[in-house]
Structure formats: C-alpha cells, structure tokens
Amino acid sequence: MAKAKANQKVHPLEELIRTERLPHIWCSGCGVGTVFSACLAAIQETGIDHKKFSMVSGIGCSGRGAGYVKLDSFHTTHGRSIPFATGIKMANPSLNVIVFSGDGDLFAIGGNHFIHAARRNMDITVICINNFIYGMTGGQVAATTPHMDRSATTPYGNPEMPFNLPLMAYASGATYVARWTMIHSRDLTDSFVEAINHRGFSFIEVLSPCPINYGRRNKIKSLDMLKLFADNTIIKNNADPAELDIDFKKGVVLGKFVDIDKPTPDENYEKVCMMR
Amino acid sequence: MEPKVLTGEHFINGDIACAEGAIAAGCTFFGAYPITPATEVAERMSERLPDVCGIFIQMEDEIAAMTSILGAAWTGVKTMTATSGPGFSLMMETVGLAVVTETPCVVVNVQRGGPSTGLPTMGAQADMMQAKWGSHGDYEIIAIAPSSPQEMFDLTIEAFNLSEKYRVPVFIMSDEVVGHMSEKVLIPEAKEIKTVARIKPKGRKDQFKPYQPGENGVPPMPAIGDGYNVHVTGLTHDEQGYPVMSVDTQKDMMNRLLSKIRDNLDDIIRTEEYLLDDADIVIVSYGVSARTAFTAVDMARQMGIRVGLLRLITVWPFPEEMIRDLSKRVKGFVTVEINMGQISREVQRCAGANAPSYLVGHAGGTVITPDEVIHLIKEAF
Numbered sequence A: 001m002a003k004a005k006a007n008q009k010v011h012p013l014e015e016l017i018r019t020e021r022l023p024h025i026w027c028s029g030c031g032v033g034t035v036f037s038a039c040l041a042a043i044q045e046t047g048i049d050h051k052k053f054s055m056v057s058g059i060g061c062s063g064r065g066a067g068y069v070k071l072d073s074f075h076t077t078h079g080r081s082i083p084f085a086t087g088i089k090m091a092n093p094s095l096n097v098i099v100f101s102g103d104g105d106l107f108a109i110g111g112n113h114f115i116h117a118a119r120r121n122m123d124i125t126v127i128c129i130n131n132f133i134y135g136m137t138g139g140q141v142a143a144t145t146p147h148m149d150r151s152a153t154t155p156y157g158n159p160e161m162p163f164n165l166p167l168m169a170y171a172s173g174a175t176y177v178a179r180w181t182m183i184h185s186r187d188l189t190d191s192f193v194e195a196i197n198h199r200g201f202s203f204i205e206v207l208s209p210c211p212i213n214y215g216r217r218n219k220i221k222s223l224d225m226l227k228l229f230a231d232n233t234i235i236k237n238n239a240d241p242a243e244l245d246i247d248f249k250k251g252v253v254l255g256k257f258v259d260i261d262k263p264t265p266d267e268n269y270e271k272v273c274m275m276r
Numbered sequence B: 001m002e003p004k005v006l007t008g009e010h011f012i013n014g015d016i017a018c019a020e021g022a023i024a025a026g027c028t029f030f031g032a033y034p035i036t037p038a039t040e041v042a043e044r045m046s047e048r049l050p051d052v053c054g055i056f057i058q059m060e061d062e063i064a065a066m067t068s069i070l071g072a073a074w075t076g077v078k079t080m081t082a083t084s085g086p087g088f089s090l091m092m093e094t095v096g097l098a099v100v101t102e103t104p105c106v107v108v109n110v111q112r113g114g115p116s117t118g119l120p121t122m123g124a125q126a127d128m129m130q131a132k133w134g135s136h137g138d139y140e141i142i143a144i145a146p147s148s149p150q151e152m153f154d155l156t157i158e159a160f161n162l163s164e165k166y167r168v169p170v171f172i173m174s175d176e177v178v179g180h181m182s183e184k185v186l187i188p189e190a191k192e193i194k195t196v197a198r199i200k201p202k203g204r205k206d207q208f209k210p211y212q213p214g215e216n217g218v219p220p221m222p223a224i225g226d227g228y229n230v231h232v233t234g235l236t237h238d239e240q241g242y243p244v245m246s247v248d249t250q251k252d253m254m255n256r257l258l259s260k261i262r263d264n265l266d267d268i269i270r271t272e273e274y275l276l277d278d279a280d281i282v283i284v285s286y287g288v289s290a291r292t293a294f295t296a297v298d299m300a301r302q303m304g305i306r307v308g309l310l311r312l313i314t315v316w317p318f319p320e321e322m323i324r325d326l327s328k329r330v331k332g333f334v335t336v337e338i339n340m341g342q343i344s345r346e347v348q349r350c351a352g353a354n355a356p357s358y359l360v361g362h363a364g365g366t367v368i369t370p371d372e373v374i375h376l377i378k379e380a381f
Helices: A002-005 A032-046 A062-067 A080-091 A102-111 A113-121 A164-172 A185-197 A211-215 A223-232 A263-273 B015-027 B037-050 B062-073 B085-101 B127-135 B149-166 B176-180 B246-260 B287-302 B321-328 B343-351 B368-380
Strands: A053-057 A072-075 A096-102 A125-130 A176-181 A201-209 A233-235 A250-260 B008-013 B027-032 B055-058 B078-083 B105-113 B119-123 B141-145 B171-177 B182-187 B231-234 B271-274 B281-285 B309-312 B314-316 B332-336 B357-360
Touching: A002 B171, A002 B271, A002 B357, A032 A096, A032 A125, A032 A185, A032 B246, A053 B343, A062 A072, A062 A096, A062 A263, A062 B231, A072 A080, A080 A096, A080 A102, A080 A113, A080 A211, A080 B062, A096 B149, A102 A113, A102 A164, A102 B149, A102 B321, A113 A164, A113 B062, A113 B149, A125 A185, A125 A211, A164 A176, A164 A201, A164 B246, A176 A185, A185 A201, A201 A233, A201 B281, A211 A223, A233 B127, A233 B231, A250 B271, A263 B037, A263 B055, B008 B015, B015 B027, B015 B037, B015 B078, B015 B105, B015 B149, B015 B171, B015 B176, B015 B182, B027 B062, B037 B055, B037 B176, B055 B062, B062 B078, B062 B085, B062 B357, B078 B085, B078 B287, B085 B105, B085 B127, B085 B246, B105 B149, B105 B176, B119 B176, B119 B332, B127 B141, B127 B171, B141 B149, B149 B176, B171 B176, B171 B287, B281 B287, B281 B343, B287 B309, B287 B368, B309 B321, B321 B332, B321 B343, B332 B343, B332 B368, B343 B357
Parallel strands: A053 A072, A053 A096, A072 B231, A096 A125, A125 A201, A176 A201, A233 A250, B027 B055, B027 B078, B078 B105, B105 B171, B141 B171, B281 B309, B281 B332, B332 B357
Antiparallel strands: A176 A250, B008 B182, B105 B119, B141 B314, B271 B309
8 A cells, every 4th residue: 555655646736735626617728727736836836834825816717726725725705805815914924825816806896905905015916817708607708808809798899998907016006017828837937936925015917718708709719829828929027017908919918027125014014003 | 002901990982992892802903994983993993903913904995894804813813893884885795704704803883874875973773684684695693782982892892702702793783872972981900801712723633624613513713824724715615614515515504604693692692671570661772772761761660651671782693582571471662773663673573463562763863862762652552
C-alpha cells in the first residue's frame, strides 16, 4: 500500500484543492479553471503559510472559486466579495486576502465597492475573470460585453459600451494594475505573485473564454477565441490605462500598467487613530 | 485614551449608550454608513474603538457596512453596524447571508418614519416586521427593543451575548426617540459586566465539520487563520459547509437554523411584567412606546380599571406562549406601537378567538400619549 501511494502521481496543487469537491462546475472550454490554477500556483510560489490566506468570491461561475480552494474561503452574496474582504483585512491585517470573482459580480452589481476599495488602497488582491458575459445565468449582456456583441439580452447586438477595467482601477486609486489572458498562464502566475506581495490594492483582469454563453452566440469557436488571445494581443508594460479598451481587431494590450507604493488603510488607521 | 468600560454615572443619549454598550461587550469592529437618527452610534464608535484597539471603517453604503462586519466576524472578533430604515432595507440580503452562514453580529436600527425616506429626524417603530421577515426565505433572528438610554447600554451587551451564543444576527430595534433621548446611564464596573465569548472548535482539524451542531444546536466557530480551512457559503450547505443542492440538505439545514432559536426560547425571550397578575386588560408594548404604556397602566388603575403591561424586551422570537396563556384569562389585549399594526397582529394571531386584540398605533413622527391608550381602553372594554 505504502509503495503504491509513493508511486501515485499527486497534482502539484493538491494541497490547495478540496479534491473531495471535484468535479468542478466549470464547462469544458471555460477559462476559469486555468486562472484558478494560476492563482493556486502563485499562492504556493509566495511561500507564505497557507493559514495566512483567505479567498473571497461573489456570485457567478468565477465566484465558485472559493468553493474549491483549501483555505478559509468565503462564497458571499452577489457583488459583495470586496466589502467582505475589506472586513477581513481590516480586522486582521496579517492575512492575505484574495478576491476571486467575475466581471459581472465585481463591476456591475459590485462596481461601487471596487472603486472604493481601490480609492482606499485596501491591501487586498482582486482577480477579475472577464469573460465578457454573465455565464452562470445563461449569457446575458455584462458591463464588459463589447459593443454590438450578442447575448441573451442583446439579441440584436449590444447597444452599450463596455468598461475599460484597468483604467477604472487606475483612476480609482489602485496601486497595482495588470491585464493578462488565461492562456498567458506563466505571466499570470508571476503577476499574481507580485500582486499578493504588493502592499495595497492590486487588480488583475484576466480575459477568459466562455464558449457556451459568449462564443456560441458570437460565432467564435473555442479555439478561435484562444487564438485571438494569442495572436491579437500585445504585451506593453506601463501602457497608458486610457488606451486599454478591448478591441481584438486593433489588438488588446496586456501587461502590468501600474505598480506604485503607497500606505494602506490598515497601516494608516494604526498610525492616525491608534497611536495618536 | 479612555478605558474600555466607562464605569460611572453619565448623562448621555441612547445612541451613545449603545456605542458604550458595544465597547463594553467587547466589540472591536464597526462597519459604518451615516444615516439619521443612528449616526451618533457611528460617531461615538469612531472615537472610542481606537481606545480598545478596535477598527472603525466608514464604508461606501449600508450593503458594504453590513458585509464588512461579516468578513470581520470571521477573523474572530465581535462586530456591529448601526442604521435606520433605508439602510436597514439595503442590509437585508446580507442579513440572510449572516443567518445562513451563522455569523454572529449586532445590527442596530434606530427607527424613523417610513416608508422610503419618510421622516428622517422623527421616530417610529414600523420596521418591526422587516426585522423578522426582511430578508428572503425562512429564518429566525433575535430582535431586542430598548426603552431607555440605560437599556441601550445594557441590552446592547445582551445583544452581543445572544449573538455569540446562538451565532445569529441580533437586531437592536431602537427608535429615534430613545436614540436621541438623554437620561442618566449607569455603567457598572467592568468585572460586573457579563460577556459571552465565542465557542471555538477543538479536536482534529482535518476532521472538523464547520456546521456540525454543538451545544444547543449551535456549531463552534473557528476564525480565519486557525487552520481549519473552512468553506463558508450562502448556498444551501451540509455539515462540512459544502454546497449541496438537494431537498434533504435544505431541510436539514433549515431545521437546525430554525430550531437553534425555537428550541431555546426560554433562554432567549426577555419580558417585563407590570401589574399583570390581576389584570383584565393587557397592554403589550416595547421600546419607547412601553414608556407610554407604563403611564397608561397607572392612569387606568387610578380609574379602577385593572390594566397590566407586558413589555417585550425581546420582540423576536415572539413570546407566543405567554400571549396564548394570557388570552385564556383576560378580557383582551391592547398593543401600543408607533406603526399601523405590526406586533399587534402577532398578538392577535396568538390570542386567536380567546380574547380580542386592539391597536393603539400611529403613522410615525411622534410618540403615543397615555390618553390615547386610555381612550381606546374605555371605548373597547
């Protein structure tokens, strides 16, 4: 028995996964799992004691991330992962708090919380999986759906314009801002490591495919979407956040755009209020 | 820096007494959003929490305020927020999350006239049913109604104790009048204040089930970083805390969430009786209106009418059995409350056909006078 066990191949991230909960709910062709793996790999790479991590998710496909990670993990209400994480971080600043959620959760229903956490430079890491759609509910238009794209609630094309998320993060005060796609898994992991080690509010947008609910309606096959991620993207660190609109025809800019050091609210609270 | 417990005699308003009660109870995290007439609770907490190494944070809205106190509670600390009607409405979805994840927290509602923006600076007691039913789904919570600044202090401590013991959100259903009224408040010595500490799990961490009930049907609660790797979700979950979308899991989870309150009514329910033993007519009241009711009882007694008072200190869970028992021997009930009939309906439901139930209510904006109560008693009985 012992020998068999020794020879058994163990997934390198196994100690961070609630394996008893597998299989996961993510569809084949979905990118969330890849981003999730990159996040876990980054947690391992930091070398920080796992007990010092907590993951908070909202609602949606990406929001299920917290349910599979073997950390103290919280699956909260729709849009509220950031204020929940804020409560954790302020009450125990020694913890590394990662928000793992989707574009609908973080930027439509939860948009107000995002800009305020960024303004405060709250020392949390926010990972937003942007799949351009509400996946869990069956493919309705999101605040990130490109103009004229089709969804279950924009059958004639999206009449609205989407957010430029890194610009919003930067304008709101985020001190670390990056964008990658899920196929850039090495860069993504490196970026997550940086973000976790970063003092202050860090934000990483990860473009990710939803073949079932976005690709299908917009006639983009699973592999073609990944090809867009590979071929129609440009890595340009320190690019101007105002020029980060997503248009695959022109080329989508990836990279790290902001990395500045500023004090955080937990540090400032201690200085201003407690040590007065 | 002030000490944790401001032992002594104070002349302070209800909102400030509430904040002092919270600090004395061991609250070290307050998620705020300003709203009249509850703002003074937040202001006092912002001033006082640093004294006890506590955290005050003013969030971007009431949803965030309520959510932040749940996150903070899971780090092992006692948490509170305070609001009024419009903010209470915004908090309701998160109240459901607190109930289903069994996260202890105290939520103060200094009630004002509603609906909507209503009467921001004027009192009412019209959120009483919202406190019980405001979030979706079935659930049990605990709601306490202080009648004075002294009780704002004493009962805020009680609220924390009940919240920790039963892992349930506890509402302090105050009102603008009690919140803004200044009276003498006696703060005892720290050693005389009884506080309840959260029960933490023991035993093997890898075999721990976060929602396996312990004593009184309440599971022990670890903090983030204790090494239990808990998963906490608003989805229907099993004892492991994992989501299970099944009829049986829903039934088991709901049964336990309801029964941890319903099986412990004797421990939770607090009432005060005044001249009730020989009463023919029972006034039921709570909060500021109970002050009216005390005077009304005295006035009625002087007229030779045998009126007594049942004051609800906890309004939820409702003292059904007490009302039912009383209904078998009294002529009827009169509920005095600043709304158009909320708790009076509960009284009516419990009294059934045994005794009639009347309301002395008001749309809000002022207190009810004892004369109005006497007038109804004379007309109805």
